[in-house]
Amino acid sequence: MKSKGKPSVILVVLLILTIVGLFLASKFLDSYKIRIITLSGIYVTLGLSMNLINGFTGMFSLGHAGFMAIGAYTVGILTMPISMKEMNFFMQPIVPCLANVEWGFLPALLAAGIVAGLAGFLIGAPVLRLTDDYLAIATLGFAEIIRVVFTNTQSLTNGALGLKGIPNYTNIWWSWGVAFVTIWFMAFLIRGSYGKAFLAIKEDEVAARSMGINLFKHKVMSFSFGSFFAGVAGGLLAALLGTIDPNMFRITLTFNILLIVVLGGLGNIGGTVVSAVVVTVMMEALRFLDESINLGFIQLKGIPGMRMVVFSMILILVVLIKREGLPGKTKRV
Amino acid sequence: MGDFSILFQHLANGISLGSLYALIAIGYTMVYGILRLINFAHGDIFMLGVYITFYGILYTPIPWWLVFLIAPTITGFIGLLLEKIAYKPLREAPRTTILISAIGASFFLQNLGIVIFGGRPRAFPVPRILNRVIKLGGVSINVVAFIIPTVTVLLLVGLNYFINKTKTGMAMRALAKDYETASLMGIDVNKIISITFFLGSFLAAVGGIMWGARYPQLMPLMGTMPGLKSFIAAVIGGIGNITGAVIGGFILGLGEIMLVALLPRLTGYRDAFAFVLLIIILLVKPSGIMGDKITEKV
Numbered sequence: 175m176k177s178k179g180k181p182s183v184i185l186v187v188l189l190i191l192t193i194v195g196l197f198l199a200s201k202f203l204d205s206y207k208i209r210i211i212t213l214s215g216i217y218v219t220l221g222l223s224m225n226l227i228n229g230f231t232g233m234f235s236l237g238h239a240g241f242m243a244i245g246a247y248t249v250g251i252l253t254m255p256i257s258m259k260e261m262n263f264f265m266q267p268i269v270p271c272l273a274n275v276e277w278g279f280l281p282a283l284l285a286a287g288i289v290a291g292l293a294g295f296l297i298g299a300p301v302l303r304l305t306d307d308y309l310a311i312a313t314l315g316f317a318e319i320i321r322v323v324f325t326n327t328q329s330l331t332n333g334a335l336g337l338k339g340i341p342n343y344t345n346i347w348w349s350w351g352v353a354f355v356t357i358w359f360m361a362f363l364i365r366g367s368y369g370k371a372f373l374a375i376k377e378d379e380v381a382a383r384s385m386g387i388n389l390f391k392h393k394v395m396s397f398s399f400g401s402f403f404a405g406v407a408g409g410l411l412a413a414l415l416g417t418i419d420p421n422m423f424r425i426t427l428t429f430n431i432l433l434i435v436v437l438g439g440l441g442n443i444g445g446t447v448v449s450a451v452v453v454t455v456m457m458e459a460l461r462f463l464d465e466s467i468n469l470g471f472i473q474l475k476g477i478p479g480m481r482m483v484v485f486s487m488i489l490i491l492v493v494l495i496k497r498e499g500l501p502g503k504t505k506r507v
Numbered sequence: 508m509g510d511f512s513i514l515f516q517h518l519a520n521g522i523s524l525g526s527l528y529a530l531i532a533i534g535y536t537m538v539y540g541i542l543r544l545i546n547f548a549h550g551d552i553f554m555l556g557v558y559i560t561f562y563g564i565l566y567t568p569i570p571w572w573l574v575f576l577i578a579p580t581i582t583g584f585i586g587l588l589l590e591k592i593a594y595k596p597l598r599e600a601p602r603t604t605i606l607i608s609a610i611g612a613s614f615f616l617q618n619l620g621i622v623i624f625g626g627r628p629r630a631f632p633v634p635r636i637l638n639r640v641i642k643l644g645g646v647s648i649n650v651v652a653f654i655i656p657t658v659t660v661l662l663l664v665g666l667n668y669f670i671n672k673t674k675t676g677m678a679m680r681a682l683a684k685d686y687e688t689a690s691l692m693g694i695d696v697n698k699i700i701s702i703t704f705f706l707g708s709f710l711a712a713v714g715g716i717m718w719g720a721r722y723p724q725l726m727p728l729m730g731t732m733p734g735l736k737s738f739i740a741a742v743i744g745g746i747g748n749i750t751g752a753v754i755g756g757f758i759l760g761l762g763e764i765m766l767v768a769l770l771p772r773l774t775g776y777r778d779a780f781a782f783v784l785l786i787i788i789l790l791v792k793p794s795g796i797m798g799d800k801i802t803e804k805v
Contacts (some may be wrong), residue, residue, distance in 0.1 A: 228603075232603075234603050234606060236610075300786075300790055301786070301789070301790075304789055304793065306602050306603055306606065307543075307544075307545045307602065307606060308742075308789060308793065310545070310606060311545060311735075311738065311739075311742070311785070312785065312786055312789055314735070315735075315739075315781075315782035315785050315786060316782070316786070318735075318778065318779065318782050319779045319782050319783065322775070322776055322778050322779040323776075323779065325775065326775040326776060425731075426614075429610065429614055432607065432610065436607055440603075479618040479619070479620075479621030479622040479626065479727075480618070480622050481618075482614060482617075482618035482621075483615060483618040483619055483622055485614075486611045486612070486614035486615035486618060487611075487615060489607070489608075489610075489611035489614070490593055490608055490611040490612060490615065493597070493604055493607050493608045493611065494593075494596055494597065494608065496604075
């Protein structure tokens with residue numbers, strides 16, 4: 175048996191160190207670097223929320239971009255000043271019940287999580303009966319449907335024009351504050367009986383069911399919680415960028431999160447946190463690849479692509495090397 | 508009379524779009540039948556096929572009809588190579604793992620496309636013979652709209668013969684039916700899987716060329732949507748079943764065109780149609796129209 179005191183001391187020390195680090199960063203670094211650190215915090219939340227669904231419960235969902243879109247739009251619409259709304263919705267006025275609302279950031283973030291979580295619940299209830307690859311394609315489909323719907327609901331989301339002028343509430347403290355809450359929540363959830371049930375479902379659904387675990391309830395729960403945090407992270411992202419449009423929430427976004435989860439290890443909280451930070455920083459650090467001027471034999475001027483080539487190669491390599499290390503369910507016997 | 512000619516036009520559009528979905532869907536369904544893998548990169552193989560044709564026509568002295576034969580062959584070998592690199596080492600790994608590898612491969616090909624071909628849309632050089640409009644009883648229709656279903660039917664007949672009448676085809680069917688038993692019976696699994704990938708990619712490239720002739724705008728990301736939709740077509744028809752893939756392709760193609768034609772207000776939702784159909788099918792009859800009943804193995 176491990177002593178209960180020791181790991182938590184380490185965690186507290188880590189937490190304090192991180193807070194001090196963040197404080198120093200916010201004091202001494204330039205705004206670009208601070209922005210990257212803020213973004214890392216958001217990706218920590220995203221990575222953990224996907225890890226809950228894909229890593230701990232062993233489902234394979236590719237719907238993250240959709241839930242982020244829901245969260246981002248909720249925050250965007252709720253926090254945007256009334257005058258700004260009139261400017262944004264010049265094609266078609268916004269639905270009257272939302273025209274005169276201007277919420278604070280915290281309630282808007284919570285609303286984002288709740289709306290996304292509800293969507294996750296409604297979507298999950300019918301779809302989670304499916305197994306791996308069908309689930310992957312169905313959730314991917316839902317994310318696409320959400321994107322298409324948002325592109326067409328002019329009076330609710332301003333359609334393809336997107337929303338501009340969302341107040342920039344997100345700062346380093348908001349993003350990392352949420353990240354810490356997510357880490358704590360995940361650790362709490364996994365240690366409890368629910369976490370045991372999730373792991374059991376991942377290891378062997380049939381065995382888990384015969385041990386009396388309600389598969390459906392736990393799957394929907396894990397999916398809804400994951401969607402909740404994806405929604406919150408989407409909201410943070412909206413308030414960081416200030417501008418959102420439906421095309422931001424394509425499958426590419428889900429791919430980035432999947433990369434974080436795979437690199438960090440499916441079902442590994444600490445690993446996910448580290449890989450979220452590493453991937454976010456690398457995404458920025460490797461930006462030079464996209465702007466690479468001249469390699470002598472090939473001209474790549476400002477081509478966004480090289481960076482993602484590198485990242486997709488990393489993903490494939492990790493999967494090829496880790497192979498059995500990645501947990502999964504159905505093995506050929 | 509006017510209504511009829513418009514309806515006829517829509518039907519022709521729907522059938523040619525359906526044929527294209529069917530051609531791409533066959534690749535998904537064959538691979539899924541044997542490996543139980545959604546080859547996420549299949550749509551991007553399709554894209555590569557179009558680009559190879561594009562470069563073949565514009566930058567080599569080879570006549571276009573020969574390019575139309577060579578390009579799918581090259582694409583077929585790329586598909587085969589993809590399997591060797593990204594899927595073969597993972598054949599014994601959990602299914603999620605190989606699925607992640609497939610997603611990675613898809614993004615790799617897309618972005619490699621952006622790097623090599625550039626992100627700017629290109630115009631597909633449609634040979635003049637194919638780019639004619641003929642009048643048929645008051646309805647003007649592009650020749651391509653006739654060629655596409657014709658080529659599709661010919662290819663399907665050929666494929667059907669190959670799968671049902673040749674020894675290799677029999678081996679493919681055996682592998683799809685029961686992988687373990689078949690591999691114990693002395694079937695060269697690697698060879699059969701390579702052939703499957705080659706054929707699937709070949710057909711996708713043929714579909715791609717005709718797609719280019721129909722919608723002559725090339726982009727490195729052009730494979731994503733047709734790819735996903737064709738996969739949905741395969742699921743609708745019953746994944747693993749080639750006839751089913753064709754039926755699914757036609758249902759999807761005709762459905763999409765008819766949705767826009769009959770309910771113009773929903774035009775913006777066109778891309779969502781396939782996904783809604785997918786989810787309905789998965790909930791009502793997950794095995795698809797022609798599929799066998801899926802039994803859960805313990």
